[in-house]
Amino acid sequence: MTISVVVPAHNEAHSIAAVVGACRSLPGVTEVIVVDDGSTDGTGDVAVQAGARVVTHPYCIGNGASTKSGARAATGEIVVFLDGDGQHPPEDIPRLVEKLDRYHLVVGARDPDTHANLKRRFGNNVYNLFASYVTQFPILDLTSGFRAIRRDLLLHYLYLLPNGFSSPSTLTLAILRTGRSLAYVPIRARERKGRSKIKLIHDGTRFFLIIIKIATLFSPLRVFIPVSLFAFILGTLNYTWSSVKQGHFVFTNMSALLYVAAVLVFMLGLVAEQIAQLRLDRTEGLDAAVRAPT
Secondary structure, three states, X not given: OOEEEEEEEOOOOOOHHHHHHHHHOOOOEEEEEEEEEOOOOOHHHHHHHOOOEEEEEOOOOOHHHHHHHHHHHOOOOEEEEOOOOOOOOHHHHHHHHHHHHOOOEEEEEEOHHHOOOHHHHHHHHHHHHHHHHHHOOOOOOOOOOOEEEEHHXXXXXXXXXXXXXXXXXXXXXXXXXXXXXXXXXXXXXXXXXXXXXXXXXXXXXXXHHHHHHHHHHHOOHHHHHHHHHHHHHHXXXXXXHHHHHHOOOOOOHXXXXXXXXXXXXXXXXXXXXXHHHHHHHHOHHHHHOOOOOO
């Protein structure tokens, strides 16, 4: 199988040549595509000199947009994504690719001790736990950008990917919620060259919203039922407290409001679940055209 390596990069001139050179030396890799996302430090020129094919954005659109541009430009049967900051070891690419015979998506799961400080490690664990609940699958590294997938399958999901840093999270959740398979390969990330472009609070909130968005897109009841249950419990607690305080059973307006909200949210979830199922049914024709692993 032919392999296209896609490297999204924004101001990574200090590390991109080494990444491109290491990828080009691997067997089966037919092209290395660097998506220069509006860099101002000459990243694109350095990548060209290192032997990469460069796709240039006129300004910084986002990591997800770079992922989509690279996927569209790729010509290989398999597309491998890795970061341009030198954190992902290119020599691990064959370990990911070999598992595509059995799995639809293979992700390099980073050892937490090698790529994150305490705050980011805590945040990543929270995202992993919530994503595991949504997908009912143990998520080891939701935000890892080091992944391998067949190009024809990737194009099927491309429209779902946001332009920001949460595209790996979106692809992982979309793959699992549509009944496809995922495998993790443990890797040891290298020390990052340069500063991280992810802001903990700003991008962390966006990651959380993306998880909820994909959950409601593919499995709405996983979101609506907890909200409905929470409103029901609050209504019951309010009813109990009011009754104890007054010395007799008292059904207050607040209790009624919370119970009504619980019912409405639950019914909304049922409707959303039916819409999601209809949407999945309509994509069966597209799914049939995507070759499954043997």
